[in-house]
Amino acid sequence: MSGKFDVAIVGGGVVGCAIARELSRYQLKVAVLERAADVARGTSGKNSGVVHTGINVPADSVKGKYNVAGAQFFEQYCADLDVPFDRCGKVIVALGESELPDLEALKAKGEAIGVQQLEIIDRDTLKKMEPNIEGAGALNVPTAAIACPYTLNIALAESAAAGGVEFMLNTPVLDISGEQDSFEIKTPNGTVSASLIVNSAGLFADKVARMVGVTRWRIWPCRGEYLILDRSKGDMINSMVYPVPPKGGAGLGIHITPTTDGNIILGPSADYTNDGDDVRTTAKVRRQLLAEATEFLPVISPRDVITAYSGMRPKLVPSSVGGFGDFVVAEVPEAPGVMQLVGIESPGLTAAPAIAEEVSKWVRERLPVKKNPDFKKTWSSVRRTREEELGVIDELVAEDPGYGEIMCRCEMITRREIIDSINNELNATSVNAIKYRSRATMGRCQGGFCGPRIVDLLIKHGGAPESLTLNGGGSWMFMGSTEDLRAERKAERARAK
Amino acid sequence: MVDPKLVDVAVIGGGPAGLAAAAEAKGAGADRVVMIERDERVGGILPQQIHDGFGTKVFKEALTGPEYSAIYEARVNERGVETWLKTTVTGLSRDRVLTVRSDRGVQTIKAGAVILAMGCRERTRGAIGTAGTRPAGVYTAGAVQYYMNVSNLAVGRKVVILGSGDIGLIMARRMTLEGAEVVCVAEILPQPSGIAGNIVRCLEDFNIPLYLSTTVVEIHGKERVTGVTLAEVGPRMGEKKGTRRFIECDTLLLSVGLIPETELANDLGLLMSPATNGAIVDESFHTSAPGIFSCGNVLQVHDVVDYATLEAEKTGIAAAKWAMTGKLPDSKINITAGAGLRYVLPATISGEDAIDFTTRPWEEEHDKSIVFKSGGEVLRRLKMPHMEPAGMIRVRVGKGRFRHVANNEITVEVED
């Protein structure tokens, strides 16, 4: 993979892909360099999916500016890209009387940054809104919303690719030399030349910055673990439910968040770690999340958990310092021609569309552009059928019988949706590439039934067993055929004689 | 949308229970019997269970899974059951209207009787919450069995198995025969979960170590499993300090329990048993919703397919009878599981017929008896030289024994 580009975007997370899409409006040669086997494999694929109002961030911060701007058109953004979006609202709950003053303070903070329709509600109103939650009162934030973060990331990437952006997967950046208008980006697959670079490398943005001589930042990875609950318990809450963090700070202040697929997620936790790739889940956090969640929402139990995941926040402040760390969205004097996007943790998802517009402006100030007639105004990665009316299903099946055959029973995903996911625009080939596009294997049986049948499909489509991976790279799934294993052992026994 | 098609008996699931129920429903005289299966073939789990041990009760012969399945598949075809493959039931109402989806589109069916025979799914890593990374190489035992015996795919070379239930033990032998190294089987309980016979022919035959009171506390490996950390647990399943040890492997197989696929039953609001995780049924395998029956693993997890078959055959006959006459024996006598027993099925009986009760003890017991009592009187006492939780017990109680039932209550318990 090599070539000359106008803009090289390092990092295929939601921000990098939002920028790619923005730039695909113009006839520019753009490349996205992503180290993993697919987009959305880092922080962008492992967060809460919350579209923030800005209530959590200082009004005069960079975070605040991009949060509010992004939130304004996020709903339309998702509609254009067929990404699930739900303005379910949020209630911030005062567990006891002593937390009620905190609600007033939060309300004032929200109003300062321009959040609309904030309202303090009393115990009875809260009970009507959320019958399964007990609280002294709450701050109702009706404009808060959720979206599917990885579906958005994928849709941004695919619409950009369809519009002419080149996606280089499995392509980590090893080194960068040169300067504006003639950068040379070294990768294991060849050298990419670019006039401008966008550093949207998330957890590794500080490393990429150092490659262009900028040493002023260090990323402190901070892991957040989550638990996902069975979809059948999805209607235990109607909006996002966050308690005011208890005084003394011993607890996590459990967040209970619905997802656009009807699950409930618990979390995240917050644990600083040395390794940005250390996304394991721990027994300690699982116990903590369940203890706090079952106390706050007694209708759920540990048996409702179907799986856990964790994501990593690229924090700019270490735990020893603590406190607020702001976004960096800027070109710095040490490295002209490089847009640095550093420390893009929460509210990064919400901010992505606004950051993309800003970066697009920056690019257009430096390069001449012409409109791209191939720009994809709208996009649908995989046509989902689960929520469709039965009459629509019949029409779809008439067009393609694959829309009728349900392969993933837990999530009601059809064969056609899985085949569309296999044949994706980015040519991402791992099993997870299919999972995050179709939702297959994300249900309560976690691929127990559909997993083997998807594998059968992949092998029928020409994949050799040894080449199938769960997540790209070295995540092989099979050493070969049953016969291969026998033959290996037979040869070993023969040698041992 | 066309008017709902009418069938006499709709069987949801084409595994061993569904096959037997459908065959008998047709045999009992039901006119139109439809068996609805989501997979592209019937047989359920049987086609991948290429080992023997099936049919020792029904055929007095130890057949392999595929052979056992072939017998009932032939029966179903001979008797004229309609088999709908690659068809999923997406909705079921209390008045027995089914919505099904297949590559022919959406259809609604109105059934005289419905038999729930959907079987189980395997408990997953996500559900038991094993800490660690999420690399490739973590599989449930049943999925590996499918890969190995149906798809011709080998998942790895060096295997640790968590769970000594029968599926885990069978896979320990299977992986070894097919050329893998099974490093060990870990079992969280202080005794094995599978039957003693499997300990002999799956572990002892191959010198595979079994570590009791041991579980996997962490999974390692960034992209592919590189090993697991085992640790011992105490009496309350808490980790015992200082017992952690790292075992190198590239594959972790989980055999940590089966969960009845009761989604449709839950949506219907059927009365469910917390002990079996299946529906509460009477002697006709009739659930709390009129005309809706349940049998096989979705009703109670079986370890002997023959018992699932016998249960399903009774269910098929009863469902056909219901569909044709709307009448079944009035099950007024309550059956309660007493000391020592986890559950007794069915929950209610009529007392008009002999009943094959099924039950499981809480713990391994030697030289005890299972006693059926009512109003202080013993109705039936069965000596059990050996009982274990892993082995479902089937006890026949003749109709004559129910003559002395007092207050419509029978308690079943373990006694010396």
Added chain:
Amino acid sequence: MKSTIVCIVCPVSCPVDVEWTKEDGVLGIKNQLCKLAGPYVESELFDPRRLLTTSMPVDGGDWPLVSIKSSPPIPKDMMLKAMDEITGVRVKAPIKVGDVLITNILDTGCDMVATRNVKNV
């Protein structure tokens, strides 16, 4: 000699107490629930056998593998040798349950017999 042998004929897995000598064979058994335990225990002591089940790759069939079993059970200590003997052998569809796919494997007098129907595609 006294031993306890778990009978594996059926899932009840009776722990059978056996009194036996090498010269005179089985003298008496206790704890069994049925008649099948006797022959099993005798076999297990003096000529342990196992039903070997595995599969073989199929060419031209609607299944990639045909499941097979040894008929009758083969000597226990020959299981892995038998696996090596089977490895590398391919069979052609169509196959019916009961078809003999390998005759007299390793001169044991046992055949490897198909347990699955595989149709031609």
